[in-house]
Amino acid sequence: MRVIMVGFGVVGQSFAKLLLSRSADLYSQYGIKPRIVACVDNSGSAVAPAGLDLERLLAAKKAKGTVGAYEKSGVGKKFAPIHIIENVDAEVVIECSPTNLTTGEPGTSHIISAMRTGKHVISVNKGPLALAFPSLIELANYNGVMFRFSGTVGGGTPILEFAKRCLKGDRIISFQGILNGTTNYILSKMEEEGISYEQAMADAKEKGYAEADPALDTDGYDAAAKLVIMANWVMGMKVTMKDVARTGISGVKASDVKKAAGRGNAIKLIAACDTRRLDVRPTEVSKKDPICVNGTLNAVTFSSEHSGQQTIIGRGAGGMETASAVLRDLIEIRDTVFER
Amino acid sequence: MRVIMVGFGVVGQSFAKLLLSRSADLYSQYGIKPRIVACVDNSGSAVAPAGLDLERLLAAKKAKGTVGAYEKSGVGKKFAPIHIIENVDAEVVIECSPTNLTTGEPGTSHIISAMRTGKHVISVNKGPLALAFPSLIELANYNGVMFRFSGTVGGGTPILEFAKRCLKGDRIISFQGILNGTTNYILSKMEEEGISYEQAMADAKEKGYAEADPALDTDGYDAAAKLVIMANWVMGMKVTMKDVARTGISGVKASDVKKAAGRGNAIKLIAACDTRRLDVRPTEVSKKDPICVNGTLNAVTFSSEHSGQQTIIGRGAGGMETASAVLRDLIEIRDTVFER
Numbered sequence: 293m294r295v296i297m298v299g300f301g302v303v304g305q306s307f308a309k310l311l312l313s314r315s316a317d318l319y320s321q322y323g324i325k326p327r328i329v330a331c332v333d334n335s336g337s338a339v340a341p342a343g344l345d346l347e348r349l350l351a352a353k354k355a356k357g358t359v360g361a362y363e364k365s366g367v368g369k370k371f372a373p374i375h376i377i378e379n380v381d382a383e384v385v386i387e388c389s390p391t392n393l394t395t396g397e398p399g400t401s402h403i404i405s406a407m408r409t410g411k412h413v414i415s416v417n418k419g420p421l422a423l424a425f426p427s428l429i430e431l432a433n434y435n436g437v438m439f440r441f442s443g444t445v446g447g448g449t450p451i452l453e454f455a456k457r458c459l460k461g462d463r464i465i466s467f468q469g470i471l472n473g474t475t476n477y478i479l480s481k482m483e484e485e486g487i488s489y490e491q492a493m494a495d496a497k498e499k500g501y502a503e504a505d506p507a508l509d510t511d512g513y514d515a516a517a518k519l520v521i522m523a524n525w526v527m528g529m530k531v532t533m534k535d536v537a538r539t540g541i542s543g544v545k546a547s548d549v550k551k552a553a554g555r556g557n558a559i560k561l562i563a564a565c566d567t568r569r570l571d572v573r574p575t576e577v578s579k580k581d582p583i584c585v586n587g588t589l590n591a592v593t594f595s596s597e598h599s600g601q602q603t604i605i606g607r608g609a610g611g612m613e614t615a616s617a618v619l620r621d622l623i624e625i626r627d628t629v630f631e632r
Numbered sequence: 633m634r635v636i637m638v639g640f641g642v643v644g645q646s647f648a649k650l651l652l653s654r655s656a657d658l659y660s661q662y663g664i665k666p667r668i669v670a671c672v673d674n675s676g677s678a679v680a681p682a683g684l685d686l687e688r689l690l691a692a693k694k695a696k697g698t699v700g701a702y703e704k705s706g707v708g709k710k711f712a713p714i715h716i717i718e719n720v721d722a723e724v725v726i727e728c729s730p731t732n733l734t735t736g737e738p739g740t741s742h743i744i745s746a747m748r749t750g751k752h753v754i755s756v757n758k759g760p761l762a763l764a765f766p767s768l769i770e771l772a773n774y775n776g777v778m779f780r781f782s783g784t785v786g787g788g789t790p791i792l793e794f795a796k797r798c799l800k801g802d803r804i805i806s807f808q809g810i811l812n813g814t815t816n817y818i819l820s821k822m823e824e825e826g827i828s829y830e831q832a833m834a835d836a837k838e839k840g841y842a843e844a845d846p847a848l849d850t851d852g853y854d855a856a857a858k859l860v861i862m863a864n865w866v867m868g869m870k871v872t873m874k875d876v877a878r879t880g881i882s883g884v885k886a887s888d889v890k891k892a893a894g895r896g897n898a899i900k901l902i903a904a905c906d907t908r909r910l911d912v913r914p915t916e917v918s919k920k921d922p923i924c925v926n927g928t929l930n931a932v933t934f935s936s937e938h939s940g941q942q943t944i945i946g947r948g949a950g951g952m953e954t955a956s957a958v959l960r961d962l963i964e965i966r967d968t969v970f971e972r
Contacts, residue, residue, distance in 0.1 A: 310938060322801065448939030450798035457797050458790035461662065461959045582925055582945040589922065598650060598956035599788030602946040605922040606939075616938035619801045 293326045293626060294343075294382040296411070298373050298402050299389035300333040300359050303416050303443065306615035307386070308346045314619075324626045330380040336360015337371045339380055373398065377405045384625060386618060388416040393513050393533065396423040403428060407435045412629065414621045416443040416614060422517035426530040438629060440621035441525075445471065445518045448613025449606030450620065451592050455526040462596040464526055466566035469592030470585060471518040473608045474501045474509040475541050475561045479549070479574075480586040483558055488546045501588060511540035512561060512572040519563040519570055522592075531570060539573035552576045558584055633666045633966060634683075634722040636751070638713050638742050639729035640673040640699050643756050643783065646955035647726070648686045654959075664966045670720040676700015677711045679720055713738065717745045724965060726958060728756040733853050733873065736763040743768060747775045752969065754961045756783040756954060762857035766870040778969060780961035781865075785811065785858045788953025789946030790960065791932050795866040802936040804866055806906035809932030810925060811858040813948045814841045814849040815881050815901045819889070819914075820926040823898055828886045841928060851880035852901060852912040859903040859910055862932075871910060879913035892916045898924055 319325050327343030335358035352361040385406035399417040406413050432439035445451050470476050481492040496502040508514050516536040523529040552559050562575040577584050582603040585591045590608030595601050667683030675698035692701040725746035739757035746753045772779035785791050810816050821832040836842040848854050856876040863869040892899050902915035917924050922943040925931045930948030935941050
């Protein structure tokens with residue numbers, strides 16, 4: 293199975309390490325032998341039809357900051373990702389370039405060109421999905437390729453698979469969740485230590501949980517993007533970012549948190565979906581509710597028609613965790629498309 | 633798809649109701665049209681090769697206490713379940729006779745005779761699995777039939793499917809869980825109200841959560857049975873009830889619960905499994921741990937090699953919930969064995 297990797301940041305590198313450590317096992321247990329035949333990042337690219345040497349690829353990235361350093365002659369020589377996607381023979385493209393929730397680029401263009409050239413796509417990038425889910429699914433169907441994106445929601449926690457596979461035969465009526473670890477850390481901290489939003493945010497930055505521009509998290513964009521992906525995939529809705537009513541957490545006061553605690557509740561940034569509305573906003577939830585998790589954990593509760601309410605909880609981020617979601621997608625594509 | 637139902641208690645009747653309410657939908661969405669061609673309970677049986685009329689079957693059971701009343705001439709006329717299983721043409725047998733964790737009977741005999749006559753088996757009955765899991769799996773493989781039992785653990789909460797399907801490509805190293813709702817209700821009640829074990833037990837009986845003979849729950853047998861099923865299915869261990877070290881909750885004192893609470897912890901009946909040991913015993917867990925759920929909820933935390941820890945929480949019982957698990961199994965058998 294030949295794979296093109298677009299983007300080689302934390303998740304991409306973790307995926308390469310995962311393949312290195314699991315290759316024997318993957319072959320014996322699942323009959324797959326993934327070869328990364330091309331890898332492209334911001335500053336360079338590496339191509340090898342027989343498969344790149346992953347240890348050398350990781351070393352090149354570490355030493356020079358780009359996979360272009362894989363070959364001596366490769367430094368400074370740059371092929372555009374689209375050129376690689378369209379011209380290198382491969383079955384699967386893994387899109388893990390950085391998420392942009394305003395334009396969806398460059399991820400959207402990568403995915404479109406992969407699908408158009410008949411390649412299955414695994415995306416870790418939320419941007420294209422949040423902005424154009426319905427049309428990307430249509431394009432995948434039109435071109436007869438598979439499109440998977442388990443790592444976009446819940447990191448390594450298989451939230452999308454749970455909804456889609458484990459509740460087969462039942463009907464999910466609604467779901468709600470804590471989908472962003474950074475805001476959950478901030479709100480948990482405010483409650484536990486009685487501190488203000490600003491103080492908790494400073495702490496989150498210090499711990500490396502918040503980005504330089506934290507608005508993506510705190511204004512609820514990240515949670516909204518994940519909500520859109522889930523609403524499309526789990527509920528069959530055809531929605532994008534603009535359909536989400538969104539309120540961030542910057543208006544949550546220490547006194548609000550304290551009052552809620554007095555009622556046995558906590559304030560959480562809840563992303564909710566039923567068949568009519570998509571909502572991200574600070575919401576008071578009972579501390580006895582399984583969804584009420586603390587720290588950087590994510591949690592989603594699904595309500596289904598016959599099997600009741602189920603909650604799934606796990607870390608919503610992490611390079612190796614997300615890489616394990618990419619691997620699950622790869623195995624699923626293999627199982628579905630290629631006969632063993 | 634022709635189905636024989638053995639046992640027609642709460643779960644069996646819920647399953648019949650589920651088929652009635654979902655038949656159109658099941659056909660359009662999954663292409664399945666299950667027909668119950670025979671149903672047998674303690675006092676009688678009903679057989680109809682073209683499929684029993686489920687409304688009439690439910691009415692007969694309700695009016696006379698047995699499915700034997702389906703035909704006027706059927707009252708008092710009784711075929712043994714084994715006779716029905718061996719002589720009625722069908723693809724699937726659903727075993728939902730009462731659980732017996734000492735002998736495993738009559739469920740084990742039903743399952744063996746179904747497999748020997750080439751029928752796939754769905755069991756809601758924990759007894760046969762707790763006592764003879766490895767040999768039943770072997771028998772199923774030998775006879776080329778499928779064996780599913782989603783409803784035995786977690787009621788409608790897809791705990792077994794989650795472990796088996798959603799974490800594909802990863803390796804579960806260990807898991808621990810609250811697998812029995814009754815004991816969790818009692819322990820939660822002791823903590824919330826500061827009452828004794830005996831008082832909480834009386835309350836559980838009043839609410840209908842405890843059986844006339846509550847030892848199955850309180851001595852940890854039910855949790856141990858579920859642990860055995862999970863250890864075999866999820867971890868590939870070959871174990872039975874006798875491999876579980878088991879301590880019940882009757883020795884838990886109000887003062888123990890209070891002391892634990894002072895440390896921010898709660899005492900829960902935890903069933904735990906790693907590759908070396910199987911354990912059911914009252915254990916102090918942090919209230920911040922997602923596994924620390926209250927009331928009749930069940931919760932399981934899986935630790936896997938690459939994707940970290942994940943917890944799944946839901947009601948562990950309920951007729952309709954468990955029936956929905958049976959339906960999931962049926963769809964899976966259909967998808968795997970029969971081409972659409």
